[in-house]
Amino acid sequence: MASLDLSQLSRSFGGTPAVDRVSFSVPSGAFLALLGPSGCGKTTLLRLVAGLERPDGGTIRIGGRMMAGPGVFVPPEARGLGMVFQSYALWPHMTVAGNVRFGLRVQRLPRAEQEARAAEALRMVGLERMGARLPHQLSGGQRQRVALARSLALRPSLILLDEPLANLDAHLREQMLAEFRRIHAASGTSFVLVTHDQDEALAVASHVGVMNAGRLEQLAAPQVLWQRPATPMVARFVGGGRTVPVKVLGAKDGACAIRIRDRVLTVPGLAPAGAGWLCLRPHDLLPDPAGALGAHVLDSRFRGGAHVVTGLLDGAEDGGEIELVLHRAPRRGEFLRLGLRGGWVLPREALATPLPRPDGHAICTKPSPDCQRTALGSGCIDFCCAA
Known part of the structure; x- marks a missing residue:
């Protein structure tokens, strides 16, 4: 080997x-x-x-x-x-x-x-x-x-x-x-x-x-790639994810305070204050009448004991189609309110300086299964997200 x-x-x-x-x-x-x-x-x-x-x-x-x-x-x-x-x-x-x-x-x-x-x-x-x-x-x-x-x-x-x-x-x-x-x-x-x-x-x-x-x-590592995408392209490409533009109010201890419309939410991520992306996969969303996000129903089909819904995520980039699993059959064109149970926040633009690890320690010099590599500014850095 x-x-x-x-x-x-x-x-x-x-x-x-x-x-x-x-x-x-x-x-x-x-x-x-x-x-x-x-x-x-x-x-x-x-x-x-x-x-x-x-x-x-x-x-x-x-x-x-x-x-x-x-x-x-x-x-x-x-x-x-x-x-x-x-x-x-x-x-x-x-x-x-x-x-x-x-x-x-x-x-x-x-x-x-x-x-x-x-x-x-x-x-x-x-x-x-x-x-x-x-x-x-x-x-x-x-x-x-x-x-x-x-x-x-x-x-x-x-x-x-x-x-x-x-x-x-x-x-x-x-x-x-x-x-x-x-x-x-x-x-x-x-x-x-x-x-x-x-x-x-x-x-x-x-x-x-x-x-x-x-x-x-x-x-x-696969789980890091899925849970903590390093770029909007990875967020959109892997697992049918979508990105929603948000305003980052601040970050602390590996989490970001973000504003979506008139709501302020705290979501895991690494981004400074300013314009950011909220990266979402289907399992990060759930029906919630008071949710900060929404989607218009395009199609619905029954599969595996539930209704798999194709929806157009309100405000998402790159088309915004996302699949959701519901326990009822929605009407075509219905607007669903959605809450968050996950997600990951990234900066909107590449940074000129490297981001720290969430635990505050030094940036990694070599990638490992617990580290991820991301393009920041004109080069690449590796940073760990695991303790």
Whole structure:
């Protein structure tokens, strides 16, 4: 297993930045998911780590070893990596065991060691009895496991997964997510997963990096990303969240006093006095006749014993559609009063100076699962939100 450290990593195509000065560190044994909308740069970032692209600037270190930087470029085959592609890339004429042994043959390991490693890898992915089958005799999920076993057999320090579940149906995706969690825990190998699916990223990863327009918006543990988004983009992108403009009156002990219309509320957050964003997810809202917020009902459907309502959140940016769960069926066009039982406050504009930790201690110098990275002013800082 190996740590992964990127510093000011950049790559452009035709003058357009695909990866724009990305910096982060994740520890050895981590499961990092790179998440973001189409075209955000996450696949290019993975290819840079793999050595399939040369960076225009910045550095890549894997396990402390420089892989790319000024005057240095280690080719893919010398980086000690495994890679699992969306297409599986299995040889159709080779058996399962033959596919798993292929990389070991290229390394010219003794035949006995090839077979021992292949058998070990197939046991790890639960395919020890299918070594004699051909790829066309396997299900999609089983072919995905063969591709993973082929990487594990090489005993890499880091495994890169490029949209590995995109070709599977919903049931198989759930099964493979559970397998990825199990295999990651059993092998101890560091994983980097690229996906556009938020549920995948949040379900398996110890660290999630959200990218947008080539920049890293936030790197954090899934629960931190969900509860304390570092930017409005993360708040809106992850979990169907919305942002409402508010006035921040002041902050103390990790909470902000905010004014919404004629109400003053106290909500967790990190923002100075002035214009701010109230970041909300559906579970932060509940029906309340005296609530400070409201939504117009666009649609309603019965699901799971309750009514799932699509509403237009009053005053929200970026369209403002949000899903709510009610125990009654509202009328289309009805205006619902909503109260708060959660939320997170951010400054409206990027700050010129870093924000302190809520406990008043010094700003972190290295990100961890309990820390989050946010763009503030012209650079990035990490700050902890956990005690």
